[in-house]
Amino acid sequence: MNSSYSNRTWTTSDGTWNATRARTDQTLNSRAIVIDVRTDSAGSITTPTVTGGIEDLTVSTLQVFTGAPGILNVYVNDVLAGDIPYSSSVQTTTISRH
Structure with a gap:
């Protein structure tokens, strides 16, 4: 580590x-x-590279250092697929294929 x-x-x-x-x-x-x-x-x-894109992407986030909560942008094959929030609490978010 x-x-x-x-x-x-x-x-x-x-x-x-x-x-x-x-x-x-x-x-x-x-x-x-x-x-x-x-x-x-x-x-x-x-x-x-993910040929054909993704079905579902599940991500858990946790802001472990100081600062403001925020959003992470997720791009699949250069196309914005969704946003993943992060804060001082554990959050689990799933982005599904449209």
């Missing part, structure tokens, strides 16, 4: 994932990646 913000890459059976301005020293549901959203150059997570 690493408490410094940097670029991260990991590979799953679906392909390679990338995160920018990310750290890995926090947990939520036994694992988590922290994305820095404090500035205009906020971090991001990029998944492998």
